[in-house]
Amino acid sequence: MNEREHAWRDYQGEYRVLIIEDDKDDQFMLRRIFERHGYLVVAATTGEEGLEKCWGDHFSVVLVNLKLSPTGMNGIAVIEAIYLRAPHIPVVIVTGYDYPTLAYEADRLKVLMTVKKPFTDADFRNMLLKLKLPHRANGYANGTAPTPA
Secondary structure, eight states: OOHHHHTTTTTTSSSSSEOOOSSSSHHHHHHHHHHHHOOEEESSSSSSHHHHHHHHHHEEEEEESSSSTTSSSSSHHHHHHHHHHHHTSSEEESSOOOOTTHHHHHHHHHEEEEEEOOOHHHHHHHHHHHHTTOOOTTGGGGGOOOOOO
């Protein structure tokens, strides 16, 4: 196990994912994909709730929807808060929008990657490869995801 992999595991040796998504259907879909592949998932529906959960636990990765409910923190503010307090946690932007400044915002916020909705199994495998997290289900050899085509 390398240092990065060790740092992303919690005290029980499990990989944990925090999903900050206000749309219940999208949250369910994301949760289902990660749980199906053996990851422990914690979900939040607001930016404030997500940050509270982030500070109270250890996560391998945090997925943040940029367009959270307009009544609370937006995704950009959440990502900025995570990097101020815990810059070692990789963050992935999840969005259904494709706007001209998305690449700039992702670079400025130092996010690991951006995943567009709808989120597919191929996107999941690519994310695992980029995070260097093992693919823990479906019988892949040596516990890692195959190289995407």
